[in-house]
Amino acid sequence: MTLVDAEHLPFFVYGTLRPGGPNHARFLAGRTRAEEPARLTGAALYPGPGYPYAVEGPHGTVRGDLVTPLPEAYDDLLAALDRLEEYAPGDPRNLYDRVARDVVRDAGGTPVRAWVYVAAPPVAARLRARGVVIGSGDWWAR
Structure with a gap:
């Protein structure tokens, strides 16, 4: 187990887990201490089959929410x-892939280390080759 794995990092969510999304109600409702708008820089957003993929790269910003779970619900x-x-x-x-990345809170611009589910390398390669970037970086505004 690495040091990052041992940490209880918040999650950066950018698709169906965002407040108002179908998986938010299923997985996060009642299990969070805080939810706030945030952004992941250095990634582009691509549509998938009903959900998005964040693909890491030198350009782009993905809009989403920083979710801090209740300590007793974390594991x-x-x-x-x-x-x-x-x-x-x-x-x-x-x-x-679940990776630890810095995301930026919209309120105040504070960077926060968080777990982010990004497209795994084979998926990312396919999307870069044939996918269409969601220019706004916002799944809800697509």
Whole structure:
């Protein structure tokens, strides 16, 4: 286990887990201490089959929300979100990788280290080659 794995980082969500999204009600409602608008720089947003992918790269900004889980809900929530995103550490079949990245709070511009589910390398390569970037970086405004 790395130092980052041992930390209880907040989550940066940018698609169906955002407040008002269908997976927010299923997974996050009642399990968070705070939810606030934020952005991830150095990534572009691409549409997927009903949900988006953040693809890391030198350009772009993804709009979303920084979600801080209740401490007592953290471990169960982390496991549930990994299952939702079909993420397993080191699995080459992953659609997403969970990575620690700095995101910026909209209020005050404060950077915060958070977990972000980004497109796994094979998915990211396909999207860069054939995908269409959501120019606004905002899944809700697409």
